[in-house]
Amino acid sequence: MTETKQTISRELPPEPTLRRLPWYLAYVSLLRSRHVDYVSSTSISKELNVDASQIAKDLSVLNIKGKTRIGYEVAVLEKALKDFLGFTRQHNAVMIGVGSLGSALISDTGLERYGLNIVAGFDVNPDIVGSTIKNVPIFHINELPERRNAYQAEIGIVAVPVEQAQTVADTMVAAGIRAIWNFTPFRIRTQPGIVIQNTSIYAHLAVMYNRLNAQKQQ
Amino acid sequence: MTETKQTISRELPPEPTLRRLPWYLAYVSLLRSRHVDYVSSTSISKELNVDASQIAKDLSVLNIKGKTRIGYEVAVLEKALKDFLGFTRQHNAVMIGVGSLGSALISDTGLERYGLNIVAGFDVNPDIVGSTIKNVPIFHINELPERRNAYQAEIGIVAVPVEQAQTVADTMVAAGIRAIWNFTPFRIRTQPGIVIQNTSIYAHLAVMYNRLNAQKQQ
Numbered sequence: 001m002t003e004t005k006q007t008i009s010r011e012l013p014p015e016p017t018l019r020r021l022p023w024y025l026a027y028v029s030l031l032r033s034r035h036v037d038y039v040s041s042t043s044i045s046k047e048l049n050v051d052a053s054q055i056a057k058d059l060s061v062l063n064i065k066g067k068t069r070i071g072y073e074v075a076v077l078e079k080a081l082k083d084f085l086g087f088t089r090q091h092n093a094v095m096i097g098v099g100s101l102g103s104a105l106i107s108d109t110g111l112e113r114y115g116l117n118i119v120a121g122f123d124v125n126p127d128i129v130g131s132t133i134k135n136v137p138i139f140h141i142n143e144l145p146e147r148r149n150a151y152q153a154e155i156g157i158v159a160v161p162v163e164q165a166q167t168v169a170d171t172m173v174a175a176g177i178r179a180i181w182n183f184t185p186f187r188i189r190t191q192p193g194i195v196i197q198n199t200s201i202y203a204h205l206a207v208m209y210n211r212l213n214a215q216k217q218q
Numbered sequence: 219m220t221e222t223k224q225t226i227s228r229e230l231p232p233e234p235t236l237r238r239l240p241w242y243l244a245y246v247s248l249l250r251s252r253h254v255d256y257v258s259s260t261s262i263s264k265e266l267n268v269d270a271s272q273i274a275k276d277l278s279v280l281n282i283k284g285k286t287r288i289g290y291e292v293a294v295l296e297k298a299l300k301d302f303l304g305f306t307r308q309h310n311a312v313m314i315g316v317g318s319l320g321s322a323l324i325s326d327t328g329l330e331r332y333g334l335n336i337v338a339g340f341d342v343n344p345d346i347v348g349s350t351i352k353n354v355p356i357f358h359i360n361e362l363p364e365r366r367n368a369y370q371a372e373i374g375i376v377a378v379p380v381e382q383a384q385t386v387a388d389t390m391v392a393a394g395i396r397a398i399w400n401f402t403p404f405r406i407r408t409q410p411g412i413v414i415q416n417t418s419i420y421a422h423l424a425v426m427y428n429r430l431n432a433q434k435q436q
Binding site for chain 1: 231244267303304307326327333334372397407415418422428
């Protein structure tokens with residue numbers, strides 16, 4: 001058991017690394033648009049304010065090598081980052097809760113460029129069920145099991161009111177969803193083996209308001 | 219100097235606390251909707267999987283007291299959390315970049331309930347400039363300084379393409395913006411005193427894809 005766990009944890013890049021890699025990708029894409037050919041960890045470090053040795057360590061998960069005194073080839077690094085991060089493959093996802101935030105996320109075509117393909121939305125509101133948003137059909141939540149299966153969607157995005165978050169998550173897991181992207185501030189609990197990512201955009205507002213107030217009082 | 223810094227840091231709740239408080243708020247609002255009158259740190263702890271002593275410490279910033287063996291009054295705790303987090307006051311904000319994500323965020327009425335009042339959008343695209351989204355007018359970015367001043371907006375939301383993030387941030391700060399909510403994966407740099415919050419929703423996708431893949435390979 002212990003050995004298996006060690007093997008897995010050695011293979012899995014730590015979450016902070018996975019969160020920093022998209023920063024490097026953003027910067028490298030910017031460089032490519034400016035026709036820059038090579039970039040070093042040192043120059044990424046200066047631009048992004050991340051320690052150069054940390055960057056080199058993060059980039060080591062990519063299995064590409066930089067050249068001494070020249071650095072990484074920008075185009076190669078960009079492609080390696082996109083591939084590694086899964087942005088070049090399409091991942092089918094369903095949206096649960098097609099209210100204000102849910103329909104906004106369906107409309108955000110940016111998600112497609114990062115490999116997220118929202119194939120259907122689910123809600124209980126009769127005004128929404130049966131409609132489409134940017135060609136994405138909205139079904140009744142009761143249809144989730146069969147539709148999810150037909151679409152082979154593994155990712156479920158939760159954008160329901162907070163008091164329904166846990167119930168909806170249980171329904172999703174029962175329907176075969178393997179990863180939950182939770183946009184509610186509720187801490188969803190589920191069985192081991194189900195991936196959960198929390199994106200509580202409103203929590204960031206709380207931090208911003210507080211720091212803004214603190215600045216004023218100085 | 220040292221003393222001043224210490225005073226400030228004593229008053230400012232740490233960022234992890236500020237990020238957890240909205241979780242408690244979500245749970246407490248759920249309890250209120252279920253007509254529960256009292257809640258203890260212990261029961262919040264069980265529900266949210268956060269250490270009870272951590273919860274008690276986090277809630278101590280609110281200056282309200284729980285009753286021994288009964289806990290906090292749900293309605294009082296909910297109001298105290300909302301007030302402390304700034305969700306009961308309106309904060310004027312401008313949206314810079316009204317593409318897919320920017321217009322989606324303007325359409326998300328959920329932000330209003332968390333005290334964010336998006337008063338105007340700014341873009342360079344002639345197809346968008348001059349239009350409105352949910353009654354929010356979209357202006358040319360050149361109009362930012364005077365419009366920001368007229369609206370007294372202190373918060374600027376960045377939803378531009380990554381290669382424009384830094385330039386746009388500089389323009390915003392010059393126009394009097396005091397807090398930047400950055401939705402691009404680019405690490406914006408700015409002068410001290412400007413509050414920056416990064417919400418890189420696409421970075422969460424990278425973590426989710428990676429963990430989902432790892433689950434499959436087990």
